[in-house]
Amino acid sequence: MDRNFRVYDGQEIIEQGMRDVSWDEIRHYRDAELVRTDPWALKDRTMSQEKKDYRTFLRDLPGNHDSANDAADAWAAYEIPE
Amino acid sequence: MPLPDATKDKRIYQLLKNIDLGNLTFSEFQTAAQSVFAEPEAEDTLRRIVLVNLARMSVAGDWAGLTSAGGGGSGYGVLRPQTTSGTFDGFEVCSMAPWGVAASSYSPTAAAAYPQGYPFVSPKSGDVARIEVYCSTASASSTVKVAIYAQDETTHMPSTMLGYVDLDSSSTGTIAATSFTGGTPTLVAGTQYWIVQARGSASYGSFRGVGEDARLGLGMASDPTNGPNCQANFVGDWNAANPVDNVGTLSQYVSGDALRVLLKWA
Numbered sequence: 001m002d003r004n005f006r007v008y009d010g011q012e013i014i015e016q017g018m019r020d021v022s023w024d025e026i027r028h029y030r031d032a033e034l035v036r037t038d039p040w041a042l043k044d045r046t047m048s049q050e051k052k053d054y055r056t057f058l059r060d061l062p063g064n065h066d067s068a069n070d071a072a073d074a075w076a077a078y079e080i081p082e
Numbered sequence: 083m084p085l086p087d088a089t090k091d092k093r094i095y096q097l098l099k100n101i102d103l104g105n106l107t108f109s110e111f112q113t114a115a116q117s118v119f120a121e122p123e124a125e126d127t128l129r130r131i132v133l134v135n136l137a138r139m140s141v142a143g144d145w146a147g148l149t150s151a152g153g154g155g156s157g158y159g160v161l162r163p164q165t166t167s168g169t170f171d172g173f174e175v176c177s178m179a180p181w182g183v184a185a186s187s188y189s190p191t192a193a194a195a196y197p198q199g200y201p202f203v204s205p206k207s208g209d210v211a212r213i214e215v216y217c218s219t220a221s222a223s224s225t226v227k228v229a230i231y232a233q234d235e236t237t238h239m240p241s242t243m244l245g246y247v248d249l250d251s252s253s254t255g256t257i258a259a260t261s262f263t264g265g266t267p268t269l270v271a272g273t274q275y276w277i278v279q280a281r282g283s284a285s286y287g288s289f290r291g292v293g294e295d296a297r298l299g300l301g302m303a304s305d306p307t308n309g310p311n312c313q314a315n316f317v318g319d320w321n322a323a324n325p326v327d328n329v330g331t332l333s334q335y336v337s338g339d340a341l342r343v344l345l346k347w348a
Contacts (some may be wrong), residue, residue, distance in 0.1 A: 001218075001254075002216075002218075002254040002255040003118030003255065004253065004254065004256070005255055005256035005257075005258065006250070006253075006256070006257055006258065007212075007258040007259075007260060008247075008250065008257070008258065008259045008260065008261075009259075009260050009261045011262045014260070017254065030259065062179075078255075
């Protein structure tokens with residue numbers, strides 16, 4: 001979740017910054033990401049430790065961060081395994 | 083003429099005397115009419131209230147029936163709930179009725195080299211002030227073009243381009259553009275338009291979109307196995323250097339994700 005935003009007037013950036021996100025938004029995209037990565041855990045596949053760690057990171061987002069913005073920033077910085 | 087046994091009463095005309103029927107919104111009419119008590123003494127005004135609203139709806143556009151608020155207001159055709167959050171000030175056209183779906187997926191879509199588009203019904207009248215997309219995977223020196231097209235009255239396909247924006251996708255996050263090339267699109271609530279997008283550069287980023295499987299279809303197919311086909315390819319080379327004024331005729335229904343586009347009015 002990248003909180004960066006940029007507003008252009010033609011080629012010129014007239015506003016930029018970090019928008020605030022809510023826990024509802026984090027949960028919305030976290031749940032969608034867990035659904036997207038569910039196939040990693042199919043019985044006939046072996047999930048790498050990186051993928052396990054990533055899914056654990058997603059599940060622990062609310063518990064490991066005091067604010068939704070912090071959680072979003074941590075998620076944006078996470079190197080997502082392919 | 084007042085009713086035979088009713089006291090003559092022109093209050094509703096006096097309350098609305100400075101607004102002509104063509105500009106009288108349901109909200110304005112409702113505000114005036116709500117001030118009248120439902121009592122026998124107001125019988126004549128009650129009759130005139132019905133007459134005024136009937137006249138208002140008669141001149142405000144397509145007849146929508148007495149159970150609808152009619153034209154002059156949203157004109158959207160369905161009753162779109164009004165959000166109460168001040169931060170929800172944009173319209174995500176890919177997720178609005180009748181063509182849209184709830185954009186619940188987190189699907190990234192790569193900008194195509196050729197124009198693709200989908201229809202939407204404008205929820206609001208006026209000049210579009212801002213277009214926003216979300217870039218999920220950046221690419222150096224890349225842009226995506228997002229245009230709004232009017233619809234041909236006969237074919238219901240895109241006709242005149244009302245304006246487009248170039249959105250810089252060289253870094254991730256929300257990208258907004260406030261100035262348009264080719265004119266500022268002025269939309270009319272309840273009218274169908276098209277969102278059309280294409281790469282604006284040889285390199286391209288990925289954007290948040292509605293996944294192919296989640297898209298609502300345009301209803302055209304060659305056989306029952308066709309996937310959802312709301313998004314359409316167009317004939318015409320809408321390339322980076324020379325975006326054309328017309329995306330041309332429909333080429334084919336294609337697979338792919340629909341770009342999530344947020345429109346904001348001033």
